[in-house]
Amino acid sequence: MSAQFEPVWHALREKVESGSVPGMVAGIRHAGTTEYFAAGVRTLGKPEKMGTDTPFRVASLSKPVAGALAASMIADGTLAPDDPADVWLPELAFPRVLTSPDAPLESTVPAVHDITVRHLLTLTHGLGAIFGSTPLAQAMNQSGIAPSAIPPAMTHDEFMHRVGRLPLAHQPGARWSYHTGSDILSVLLARAGRAPLHEILAERITAPLAMLGTGFFGDPAGLPTAYRPGPDGLEVLDAPDGVFSREPAFEGLGGGLVSTVPDYMAFLTALSQDTLVPAEQRRLMTSDQLTATQREGMEGMAGPGVSWGWQIAVDTDGGGPWTAPGGYGWTGGMGTAAYVNPSADFIGVLFTQRAMTGPDENFNYFWEPLAAAL
Numbered sequence: 001m002s003a004q005f006e007p008v009w010h011a012l013r014e015k016v017e018s019g020s021v022p023g024m025v026a027g028i029r030h031a032g033t034t035e036y037f038a039a040g041v042r043t044l045g046k047p048e049k050m051g052t053d054t055p056f057r058v059a060s061l062s063k064p065v066a067g068a069l070a071a072s073m074i075a076d077g078t079l080a081p082d083d084p085a086d087v088w089l090p091e092l093a094f095p096r097v098l099t100s101p102d103a104p105l106e107s108t109v110p111a112v113h114d115i116t117v118r119h120l121l122t123l124t125h126g127l128g129a130i131f132g133s134t135p136l137a138q139a140m141n142q143s144g145i146a147p148s149a150i151p152p153a154m155t156h157d158e159f160m161h162r163v164g165r166l167p168l169a170h171q172p173g174a175r176w177s178y179h180t181g182s183d184i185l186s187v188l189l190a191r192a193g194r195a196p197l198h199e200i201l202a203e204r205i206t207a208p209l210a211m212l213g214t215g216f217f218g219d220p221a222g223l224p225t226a227y228r229p230g231p232d233g234l235e236v237l238d239a240p241d242g243v244f245s246r247e248p249a250f251e252g253l254g255g256g257l258v259s260t261v262p263d264y265m266a267f268l269t270a271l272s273q274d275t276l277v278p279a280e281q282r283r284l285m286t287s288d289q290l291t292a293t294q295r296e297g298m299e300g301m302a303g304p305g306v307s308w309g310w311q312i313a314v315d316t317d318g319g320g321p322w323t324a325p326g327g328y329g330w331t332g333g334m335g336t337a338a339y340v341n342p343s344a345d346f347i348g349v350l351f352t353q354r355a356m357t358g359p360d361e362n363f364n365y366f367w368e369p370l371a372a373a374l
Helices: 003-017 059-075 117-121 135-143 156-164 180-193 197-206 261-272 279-285 292-302 364-373
Strands: 023-030 033-040 096-098 108-110 226-230 233-238 306-308 313-315 328-332 336-341 346-352
Touching: 003 023, 003 033, 003 364, 023 261, 033 261, 059 117, 059 180, 059 197, 059 261, 059 279, 059 328, 059 336, 117 180, 156 180, 180 197, 261 279, 261 336, 261 346, 292 306, 336 364, 346 364
Parallel strands: none
Antiparallel strands: 023 033, 023 346, 096 108, 226 233, 306 313, 313 328, 328 336, 336 346
């Protein structure tokens, strides 16, 4: 490894040695050269070390893959952004919208607009994560369709049946709402592609890029234990032989992928070089696609200077030392982060198996020394 990034690797070693993160894998691509780093163990109390090829549950870093997959299908004419979604998702036809986000479920009005593919791409279709105990939030939890680190325990058809029974919190196109649109988009991509989502993903992304460690589940012999912070320290969120070790009932790109750092680096590299999808679709995917009013829904999660493209966050003002206007990336609640900075010609990817505690948690222990090294 080059001396340039030794301060970055030192910072990651310190993070592991502090005990806050059992292990991690990182990758940096700069000026055409890529380096990888691994530290720590896959499971606390066991000797198996992290390797650069260790598969991780990438959680919401699945979303940019959904955006690229949709961009590929838009490029070849399978989809168009302004197509009504109910062409493939009849469960979304004639939606009803709550009179206010916290209204009783029966207090609704008709939607002013059809839900479109664009609404799902930009997470503005009207239904998503709700931070509060509203009647709709309770109904989403009871139906098993609320956003979660664990994919829905049901088929695509059952998921859409349950989604279709609930009203929207906001009019289609009015406001950004997190996550649920990504899982709905996953169903749409499978139906539009007339094949299981894993086959479409392999055909268009993972096979062409030789992403052999990426899919909707991983080998329990290689998966690290996923942890989350608890009152007495780290507690198990998903064991190596847990939910992500077997074929899921719901193949979703809201948060359902397992991948490796080299695989994800290959994905972001091909995306940034316009070899994965045509340049025009990549430009739309990785540029600001929200109005100021829609963006108000993002403020609590992403802060100022950040907007949304097609299933990926985009920087509008470059507020951090490693960010720049036109940069794009996202984080995953299971402890993952990735960012592309075209102006500084770098891509950074960091996978850990420690779940984030909320949107305020960051990965600056990686990004700040990386910015300094560049």
